[in-house]
Structures are given as C-alpha cells and as structure tokens.
Amino acid sequence: MTDFPYELSDSVLMVTLDGRLDTNTSPQLEKFLAEKLETGQVKGLVIDFEPTEYISSAGLRILLMAAKKMKSSGGKLILCALSDHVQEVFDIAGFTPVFNIEATRDLAVVAAQN
Amino acid sequence: MSSPSSQTDIAIRNLDALLEVATQIGAVIDLDELLELIVSKTTSVMDAERSSLFCYDPQTNELWSRVAEGLGSEELRFPAEQGIAGETLTTRKIINIPNAYEDARFNPSFDKATGFKTRSVLSVPLITAGGNVVGVVQVLNKSNGEPFGPDDEKLLMALGTQAAVAIQRSQLVQVQLEQQKTHEALRLAAEIQMNMLPRNDEAFLKQKRLEVASYLKPAKEVGGDFYDYFLVDENHLAVVMGDVSDKGIPAALFMAITKTLIKSVARNGLKPDQVLRQVNDDLLLQSDSGMFVTIFLGIIDISSGEVAYANGGHGSPYQVTPSGDVVKFQPVPGIALGVTDAIEFGAGMTHLATGNYLVTYTDGVNEAMDEDGAEYGYGRLEELLNQKFDSSTLVIEAILDDVDAFVQKAPQSDDLTVLVYRHL
Numbered sequence: 001m002t003d004f005p006y007e008l009s010d011s012v013l014m015v016t017l018d019g020r021l022d023t024n025t026s027p028q029l030e031k032f033l034a035e036k037l038e039t040g041q042v043k044g045l046v047i048d049f050e051p052t053e054y055i056s057s058a059g060l061r062i063l064l065m066a067a068k069k070m071k072s073s074g075g076k077l078i079l080c081a082l083s084d085h086v087q088e089v090f091d092i093a094g095f096t097p098v099f100n101i102e103a104t105r106d107l108a109v110v111a112a113q114n
Numbered sequence: 115m116s117s118p119s120s121q122t123d124i125a126i127r128n129l130d131a132l133l134e135v136a137t138q139i140g141a142v143i144d145l146d147e148l149l150e151l152i153v154s155k156t157t158s159v160m161d162a163e164r165s166s167l168f169c170y171d172p173q174t175n176e177l178w179s180r181v182a183e184g185l186g187s188e189e190l191r192f193p194a195e196q197g198i199a200g201e202t203l204t205t206r207k208i209i210n211i212p213n214a215y216e217d218a219r220f221n222p223s224f225d226k227a228t229g230f231k232t233r234s235v236l237s238v239p240l241i242t243a244g245g246n247v248v249g250v251v252q253v254l255n256k257s258n259g260e261p262f263g264p265d266d267e268k269l270l271m272a273l274g275t276q277a278a279v280a281i282q283r284s285q286l287v288q289v290q291l292e293q294q295k296t297h298e299a300l301r302l303a304a305e306i307q308m309n310m311l312p313r314n315d316e317a318f319l320k321q322k323r324l325e326v327a328s329y330l331k332p333a334k335e336v337g338g339d340f341y342d343y344f345l346v347d348e349n350h351l352a353v354v355m356g357d358v359s360d361k362g363i364p365a366a367l368f369m370a371i372t373k374t375l376i377k378s379v380a381r382n383g384l385k386p387d388q389v390l391r392q393v394n395d396d397l398l399l400q401s402d403s404g405m406f407v408t409i410f411l412g413i414i415d416i417s418s419g420e421v422a423y424a425n426g427g428h429g430s431p432y433q434v435t436p437s438g439d440v441v442k443f444q445p446v447p448g449i450a451l452g453v454t455d456a457i458e459f460g461a462g463m464t465h466l467a468t469g470n471y472l473v474t475y476t477d478g479v480n481e482a483m484d485e486d487g488a489e490y491g492y493g494r495l496e497e498l499l500n501q502k503f504d505s506s507t508l509v510i511e512a513i514l515d516d517v518d519a520f521v522q523k524a525p526q527s528d529d530l531t532v533l534v535y536r537h538l
Binding site for chain 2: 020022023026031053054056057058060061062064065068092094096097108
C-alpha cells in the first residue's frame, strides 16, 4: 500500500485504504496525510476502510494523530465502511467511541461536510 | 625537448612514484587522513609548490575541500560548477593553465587571502574505474618555474585514478561504519529493553510459592510489547501485559515510562481500574506523539485466588482450568492508554481456583500470520488451550509451537508475548 487513492472535493479529502495498515505501511500513510493536511485546504477528512484487510496498533496511532490534527484545525475526521474484522480491532482497543464512524462512504462525506 | 633517454628516466621515475603513492594511499581508510596524504603526495610527485583536493558532494551538488595547502583546516564549499575545479568536474577534462592571471576562470581571492602567488594550474578530474567523478585535484606552480606539460598531465591523471578509487572506497567504508553504529545503538536499546523485563527469577518465585512464566519475542530489534509482574504487597501479585503502538526506540521509551508508572502507582494500593486511570492521565501529560499503549492489569490475591482486573484496550486474557476448560475474562470497559483523558475504566473480578492458569498475551499471538496472510485467531488459541497442562512453562511452549506450526515460513510481523500465571 504505497499509493493511497484519494479525492479532494469541497475541502473534503477522501482517502481509501487498500490492503494492510501495519507497522510497515503506517509510516507511508502518516507522511501522506501530513503532506495533504499541511496545505490547509482540508476541512474534512474521510478514510474509507472498505478494501482494508488489516489494521494494527501502529495504524490506529496514525488515525489517532490524524483525528487530533483535524480537531486542532477545526476540521473533522470520519471513518467509514469498517469490515467486521477492522471493527473488532477498534472495539478491543476501546477506540470505537473515540472516532466518528459511518457505515458508508456517502454518509461519511455528508458528515464531513457538516 | 627532452632526449629519449631522459624521457625514459622520467617515465621510470614517475612509475616508481605512482607505485609508491598507490601503495601508501591503499593503506589508509580514514577519509581525512587519506585526503591529506593524497595532497601531500601529489605535491611531491608532481614537483609542484601546492596542491588542492576538492571532493564532490552529489547530495548538495557542491565541491568541498578540507585540505587546500596553505588554507588551514577550514572547510571550503562552493557550487559544483564554479571556477576551474567546477569546470574540471562538469566537463571531466583536464584543464592546464600556463598563466593563471591571464585566465578569466582563475579566482585570485585565495592568493589574496594567503599571500601565495599562483602562476600555473593543472586541474584533473578524479574518476573511478567505474566512471564516477568523486572530485578534482589541482596542482599549482611547477617548482622549476615552467608551466605543466603533457607528461605532467599524464602523471596527474594516473595519480588521480588511484586517488579516486581510494576516496570512493573510504566513503563506502564510512557509510558502512555509520550503519554499523546505528545497528549497534538499536541492539543496545533492545538489550536495555529486555533487561527491563522481570527475569524468570526462580528464587523469588519459589520463595513466594508463585508460578509465573513469560516469553517475549520482538519482531524488530526494539519492540513495543512488554510485560511485568511484581508484588504489590505480601499477598498481592500484579500482572501486566502491554503493547505500545508502533515499534523502535520511541515505542521503547514510551514502554519504559508506562511500565515505571504502573508499578509505582499500583504500589500505592490502588485498584487496577484506578491504576489505569491515573497512569492514563500521567501519560497524557507526556507528549503529543499520538503514541498509546494497550494494557491488561490484574492484581491477584495469592492466598485466595481472587483477581481484580482492568483493561486498557488489550485482548482479554484466558482462564484455563486443570482439566482444560477455557474461559475468556469478562470484558470490562476501557480504552488504550494515552488516547484521551478522563476515562473511566471498568473494574473486573474473577476467581482462580487452585491449579487454574491465567493466560495473558499480546496480539502477536492471535494476529500471527501465515504465508497467505491468514490469521492464527482466537479460535485456534482457545482450541489449543483446551487441554491438560502440567506447568505455566508448558502452556507457553505449547502456544509458541502451535503459532510456529501455523505461520511456517512467514516473517514475524508483530511482537509476540505471553505471560502465564498458575494459582498454586
């Protein structure tokens, strides 16, 4: 997962996480998000987990940092389309209540725009 | 014009000089020492008044020199296209200037600064056998007062090739040494980290009539998993299993802080949920790295077998009876530590009958992956635990063997840690 497919429209950045988000791929996502958020144009960030196979605690850390960054700039991070397996990782770590999670990408985009 | 015999003499003398220089610079590895040696040998072999050596830095596209004779040891840096040296580097061609002050490329500022009077300049690119330009060498003022001739050009080119090879080799060795240093630092960090974990201290355990076994295998040299066990008071044993998000030195430092905080807070006699709450608040004061740690904390009454526990986003441990019944600890509310403040952790309570095992682990077990990317999973772990064990150590061995059999040749993707307590 060296490449992160993304779209930017109406100040909402939508990123799709394909494959595995683990110790090896997390630094790439960290760098990618840092570059995109640096521009100051992103008011809402949507991360789509639909094709995500796996997330480790290193991946959760990147999401947590992204949430903090968005919050400090007055924006929002919305996660969407978590598979049962990914959801379980969030549940065990106790992260589910910490993030805004939507069932679908469409709902997430709406939530990010509000 | 020289006579044929004196030409031969010169050729032989040059060859001897070259061989000698080649032997000498071949014995030096340290770059600074090497550059100094090349400069001094070049001056004497070329029978010149001074020499300068400029190394090319491809990262900044600059030429730099620490050894321009007469300039002291100050480092000089300039853009790689600048001056006679720059032109030598970019064109990869010899520049022979018989009268420096009549040549527009010559920069007289060094003469002004040093009081030296440059007459002639011979500038040669340092090209390795593989065709890389590593720098430029220049000689100034032939001792006999004449300009440098074609023989001098040949000789300096030959010297330059020797020098280029030696410089490249020295630079490669330096890179290797740097890598070794980094590697050594990481190895030391891993060693310090491993030393922070309690050893399986037989004497302590035997004296207290306790049975605890543990195992930790980092995926990288410095990992994020840790465990701990210690007496809170004469009758209570604390058991800690933790997993810091991420790995490497930052994770190791975060782990060290967490482990220390838990031990000191738990020894104040607080309940596990209160301990996690306090440690969480303390960790949040530390940094904004976004780092967090999942933790299971159990405090066992060693006479009664009562276990009070709390869970900061860690996988629930198992209780295994002597006959092999496997029960997961009832989940209690909680979140990984270091994420958000003012968290209430749930207080759990269970009872270990005599002979019962408490099995704690990190996700390196249940998320161990085979070559096809399939996970070991809780189901297989529970099935494995469903048997009669004779000791805590054998429980750990069984888990490790089964995980090994599952992953086969796939590389270990996460730290793997297990700690087992048996209530005696």
